Amino acid sequence: MEAEEIERLLAVDREHVWHPYAPMPATAPAHPVVSAEGVRLTLADGRELIDGMSSWWAAIHGYNHPVLNEALTDQLGRMAHVMFGGLTHPPALRLAELLLKVTPEPLTKVFFADSGSVAVEVAIKMALQFWRSQGRPERHRLFTVRGGYHGDTFGDMAVCDPVNGMHHLFSDVLPSHVFAPPPPLWQTGSGDGPDPAYLDELAAMVAAHAHELAAIIVEPVVQGAGGMRFYHPGHLAALRALADEHDLLFIADEIATGFGRSGPWWGCDHADVVPDIMCVGKALTGGYLTMAATLCTDRVADGISSGDAGALMHGPTYMANPLAAAVACASIELLLSRRWRDEVTAISRGLSAGLEPARGLPGVADVRVLGAIGVIETTRPVDVQAVQKIVMDRGVWVRPFRDLIYTMPPYICSPDEIGRITGAMVAAVRAI
Numbered sequence: 001m002e003a004e005e006i007e008r009l010l011a012v013d014r015e016h017v018w019h020p021y022a023p024m025p026a027t028a029p030a031h032p033v034v035s036a037e038g039v040r041l042t043l044a045d046g047r048e049l050i051d052g053m054s055s056w057w058a059a060i061h062g063y064n065h066p067v068l069n070e071a072l073t074d075q076l077g078r079m080a081h082v083m084f085g086g087l088t089h090p091p092a093l094r095l096a097e098l099l100l101k102v103t104p105e106p107l108t109k110v111f112f113a114d115s116g117s118v119a120v121e122v123a124i125k126m127a128l129q130f131w132r133s134q135g136r137p138e139r140h141r142l143f144t145v146r147g148g149y150h151g152d153t154f155g156d157m158a159v160c161d162p163v164n165g166m167h168h169l170f171s172d173v174l175p176s177h178v179f180a181p182p183p184p185l186w187q188t189g190s191g192d193g194p195d196p197a198y199l200d201e202l203a204a205m206v207a208a209h210a211h212e213l214a215a216i217i218v219e220p221v222v223q224g225a226g227g228m229r230f231y232h233p234g235h236l237a238a239l240r241a242l243a244d245e246h247d248l249l250f251i252a253d254e255i256a257t258g259f260g261r262s263g264p265w266w267g268c269d270h271a272d273v274v275p276d277i278m279c280v281g282k283a284l285t286g287g288y289l290t291m292a293a294t295l296c297t298d299r300v301a302d303g304i305s306s307g308d309a310g311a312l313m314h315g316p317t318y319m320a321n322p323l324a325a326a327v328a329c330a331s332i333e334l335l336l337s338r339r340w341r342d343e344v345t346a347i348s349r350g351l352s353a354g355l356e357p358a359r360g361l362p363g364v365a366d367v368r369v370l371g372a373i374g375v376i377e378t379t380r381p382v383d384v385q386a387v388q389k390i391v392m393d394r395g396v397w398v399r400p401f402r403d404l405i406y407t408m409p410p411y412i413c414s415p416d417e418i419g420r421i422t423g424a425m426v427a428a429v430r431a432i
């Protein structure tokens with residue numbers, strides 16, 4: 001693209017376009033990307049960057065993938081979209097079949113949403129409507145742990161970490177839920193078990209509030225955007241057991257952890273637990289289009305549908321979009337046909353080896369790796385611009401937040417590319 005045209009467009013960006021979690025006008029310029037192929041992004045000035053972010057956990061197979069492209073163009077030739085009210089179509093039904101095949105057995109019903117945030121809204125609505133239908137409207141609060149992230153809409157924000165989620169800005173309009181302290185950090189590979197004192201605290205808090213609780217909602221084992229924290233699967237198992245003990249629904253937000261990112265298919269698999277309601281998104285379409293889904297058990301679906309309302313009151317305009325569904329089917333089939341577990345294991349080893357030199361460096365608080373997720377936590381908030389300059393000079397794209405420099409690369413990254421990403425991250429912490 002002409003340099004002049006790029007300059008003109010960047011002026012539009014500066015003047016008129018909001019970016020995520022940014023002021024308007026922005027305080028830092030955005031970098032123009034003109035194409036992407038495999039694990040590389042190409043900037044307007046011709047520079048190539050290895051993408052250490054998978055475009056926010058999504059592009060697990062890399063960019064411009066021939067199989068995903070073909071699924072999309074094939075569907076495009078048939079129909080880009082059709083409403084889902086009263087109509088249905090093969091891509092959505094094939095996707096439902098595939099999702100039921102790869103998720104735990106008790107999940108039998110699928111609600112298609114148009115983003116992860118909406119999938120979590122639907123999960124919360126399912127839980128509340130379930131108890132309303134049972135004549136138990138007093139069961140209207142949710143139980144969660146601090147440090148979580150579940151999306152940016154108001155219902156979701158109310159279960160995000162109260163501090164990171166900026167609850168103070170909206171405390172007068174957000175519903176008030178019950179928050180346990182954050183789960184203790186899990187030193188993966190250390191052999192440490194769950195923390196008995198924390199388990200007691202969870203048990204006491206759930207028992208104290210059980211009469212007013214509809215559900216427990218958590219991100220299984222990995223708390224993503226809330227702080228890139230890993231917690232012991234024993235804590236997840238304990239929450240599931242508490243939900244059973246007090247007859248609460250258990251919602252697993254697998255939007256970040258799903259599709260192998262943390263090692264197994266689902267974060268819940270670390271603890272062999274099965275949720276009553278599960279949200280998937282992000283990598284669902286291999287990073288091509290926005291789509292998510294909320295799955296639930298027969299019991300939840302029957303409970304909702306037998307109530308006075310008789311229906312789940314939700315229905316996005318672009319629900320089950322055929323293009324997104326077709327590419328999601330192709331992405332899941334691609335996973336099923338590949339040795340993705342070996343790829344994730346190899347990435348995990350590469351991340352551990354590559355990030356290890358950061359441990360003990362001045363300014364580094366912790367280094368942790370789980371599945372294809374690698375994190376350097378610093379002792380102070382990082383200068384995002386300074387870190388990005390260093391990693392981009394080394395041909396790598398990562399985007400730190402707060403005190404976290406982290407990567408969750410595409411599964412197709414070679415050992416050499418993982419080495420480039422971790423090398424750039426370590427160089428950045430050395431420099432700052």
Ligand SMILES: *Cc1c(COP(=O)(O)O)cnc(C)c1O
Pocket residue numbers: 115116117118120149150151152219224225253254255256257281282292
């Ligand atoms: C990203 C994310 C969401 C929100 O998904 P969007 O598609 O960005 O709306 C919800 N929950 C978790 C765990 C996430 O990581």
